[in-house]
Amino acid sequence: MTNNYAVPDALAPDLIITNGKVITVDKEFSFAEAVAVKDGKIAAVGSSDEIEALRGAPTKTLHLDGKTLIPGINDSHIYITLGINSMPPGFFDVSPAVVSSIDDMREIIKKAVAGAKPGQWINGGGWNQGVIKELVEDLSRSLCKEDFDDISPDNPIFLTEFSYHTGIVNSAALKAAGIDRDTPDPEDGTIVRDADGEPTGLLMEKATTLITNIQPQPSYEELREIFELNITELTKYGVTSVTSANDRPYDISFYSNLYRDYAAEGKPFPVRISSLMLWAESYIGGDYDSIEEAFNWVGTTTGFGDDFLRIAGVKVFADGIPPQKTAWSSIPYEDGTHGSLILAGKDDEEKVAHLNKIVDFCHAHGCQVGFHTCGDLAVKETVKAMARVKEADPKDLRHYVIHGDWVMSESMELMAKYDIPITTQSELLYYIGDDTTKRLGSEIAGNQWPLKEMIDKGVRVYNGSDWPAAPADWRRGLQTSITRKTIGGIVCGTHQALNMEEALRAYTKDPAWLDYMEDRKGSIEAGMYADFAVLGEDLIEIDPDDIESIPVHMSIVGGKVVYDDGVLQIK
DSSP: OOOOOOOOOOTSEEEEESHHHHHHHHOOOOEEEEEEEEEEEEEEEHHHHHHTTTTTOEEEEOOOOTTTEEEEEEEEEEEEHHTSSSSTTTEESSSSSTTTHHHHHHHHHHHHHHTTTOOOOOOEEOOOOOOHHHHHOOOOOOOOOOGTTTTOSSSSSHHHTTTSSEEEEEEHHHHHHHHOTTTOOOOTTEEEEOOOOEEEEEEEEGGGGHTTTSSSOEEEEEEEEHHHHHHHHTTTTTEEEEEEEEEEEOOOOHHHHHHHHHHTTTTSSSSSSEEEOSSSSSSEEEEEEHHHHHHHOOOOTOEEEEESSEEEEEEEEOBBGGGOSSSSSSSTTTTTTTOOOOOOOHHHHHHHHHHHHHHHHHHHHEEEEEEEESSSSHHHHHHHHHHHHHSOOOOOOOOOEEEOSOOOHHHHHHOOOOOOEEEEOOHHHHHHHEEEEHHHHHHHHHHOOOOOHHHTOOEEEEEEETTTSSSOOOOHHHHHHHHBBBBSSSBBOOOOOOOHHHHHHTTTTGGGGGTOOOTTSSSOOOTSSSSSSSSSSSSTTSSSGGGGGGOEEEEEEEEEEEEOOOSSOOO
């Protein structure tokens, strides 16, 4: 059979994506019309005519019909297994999307109890004190067991706050966990008690482990079923790469087995995963003794794996979060407290020494470390420790800080000097900016997540969702980083707003550096992985207030479609 194409079949692209707007996110932030894909990588980028000239007999085509192609989203901070388990059918949503009052929460739990077996756990989460009517009207009020005891006297309830740093339980759950007035607070956790010393049902920071440690883990088969049902919470948004930032041995074992089984079955793996190992008994923790013990038995460190599944490093929680007044901050909360580090130690000095000991150990063992640091004092001490080890031994380990709700100028300068990145979450400003404004004032809220100032000072800034603390919806995060608008419509600090190029780079090209993959992913250039998101609107031309409504039609990872909504077809 005669080949009528100019390009031999063996050299022809597998796929041509054409007739659209291609936002390359290359060094010049240039635009194109079409892309050629071969063997999972980008073969060429150019005009529709230029790319069409490369066609061969086996080449398939995706006609964009004027739609927009961007690099696949690299969400630099999520929790995969926590996220997939935080969705139906086994998890009840009490997030701001469906809850604005305690009565709303009660109605959801009533229905859950009605469908549950006697004694069955009712798990849910996502509640946000900043939008719950009763808590907004009375800042001294918190959720308590009495809010749920009458509607669920026999079924234990565990509802996590959106950040997972706090949970509310009912009396049945307290009984199941053996928590009573005589139960001591776990180290770096708080069992909130009333004036008589009785537990109120509110558990903060590592006290939540008293509940999570008694709940059964799903089997591999059960977790795979949940993964395949719920991983669309990433792929439907065009997310193609993630850093999963709370992975304990159970989680890493699951990824490894799943990746092996997908390869054996010839199935495309839906997302690239960089795994931050958390050596702790729950999803909040990390301490020197646990990390040292782990390295005595586990030899893998930063970079082990391949470009779909790799070990990133170690995750440690340095402090808590501002809404619960547990982030270590120089700025006083409304009750005059400042929070603290949640590392072991009897005072701030000992806790800071513990932090430094962890940084020293990880650096000496060639392992990247990412620290959860929300308060500016936590960021300050973490950055100082990282700068110190890099000055003494300038290994390219790319240690970094996570969240950085508030960051001092002096910390930014150290971060720029020693190339210490931050992975932050603009989307959280959308959800908690109103609460911060009410509790701490507009000036302080306006400097929460100071992305523009950090970028202008030369800090590497990456963005992510913190899913499931917030939806894995980069569109809302991108929009918020540009508009600085909250869920209530408040504008928090326009001086910290990014432009489109800065905002999009923080979700695509720039986070690839954190994964040591800046030469392989994050932009649409020849030689990079063919990881794309197809959008229904032009990001450059759209009103920034409408970004969150842009349709995502397709997600492509390594040249293979892992999600599509049926609007476009490859032919």
